[in-house]
Amino acid sequence: MGVYSQSFELCTSRKGLHEITGQVREVVRASGLGSGMCNVFICHTSASLCIQENADPTARADLEAFFERLVPPDQPYFQHTSEGPDDMPSHIKSALTEVSLSIPIQSGRLSLGTWQGIYLFEHRERPHRRKLVVSVW
Amino acid sequence: MGVYSQSFELCTSRKGLHEITGQVREVVRASGLGSGMCNVFICHTSASLCIQENADPTARADLEAFFERLVPPDQPYFQHTSEGPDDMPSHIKSALTEVSLSIPIQSGRLSLGTWQGIYLFEHRERPHRRKLVVSVW
């Protein structure tokens, strides 16, 4: 058994949660693996990953709003501000969520619960091109 | 080498940390694996996982109290409230902790530190039946 991996890029047009469950499922399908594990890794420190409720969009809006309030921009003690007021909050929000997610595969499918979706959490205001690596074993 | 996996359910009678180290160890033992990795995955977005101090129960009580204060219910901006005031805080607390934990196995045993226990962190008040998948490779 080796590890099958595929990278993909996502252009984020706005701050907040962007669902990537479909793209991850596609890699699992392409691998042909029946049972095993899948890892999603994001190669950045100002965007991150999380698994969240995929049904009601207000759950995602509330989650985004909470993180905005927990890590407000323009803190007087921030020194790392050369890239703008959303730079340092982005790093902090990344540290509070995930850079890497491992999910079981059973019968050729991700073992996600009914209400679980995989999301890229973009923390920067401006559009960014984000690189992700999906590994399956 | 393939991946050996087993699912189990836990009925949570109350909010807070519920130790599951024993159940995870049982799967590792059943797998017969000498050295490798173990992953614990929770199939929900309103309960999560964490590794915490397993000795003094006050450490867990303080951790639970901190999360209650960090993510209070009834925030004026919460829109996702149809399932009650503990619904949205549950999703946020899940995003702040873990949905997936990977732990090394050495000499047939989880390589946990002396004071590390694996916990299911239930964020809902009412009892819930929670599904977990343990994978070993």
Next chain:
Amino acid sequence: MGVYSQSFELCTSRKGLHEITGQVREVVRASGLGSGMCNVFICHTSASLCIQENADPTARADLEAFFERLVPPDQPYFQHTSEGPDDMPSHIKSALTEVSLSIPIQSGRLSLGTWQGIYLFEHRERPHRRKLVVSVW
């Protein structure tokens, strides 16, 4: 394919982020693996792991300052204080960050983004000897 693992210890002389990317890379190189996965696990509940910006040191200083403010010592509701005022905040900061990190390996190298470094996040004031397990498969 089996799992290759190596443990190492780090003596932390001060609170905050300590880069361990070099030590993890060394284990990947020693494993001789071309493509696969690497996991870093910390065997403690008062120090943790994170992947953060490795260029500008002010990003790390700001991150440390944020966590100090988010989880202040001497909360009136803390009961777990026998090991000092930084004991309980350490457990909470660990729960908010990572105990385990899985990173893809491609062409014999960690697939980290340009600005990503792996850090041990020491939450205790006093020097500690921290044990980490690096697993490669």
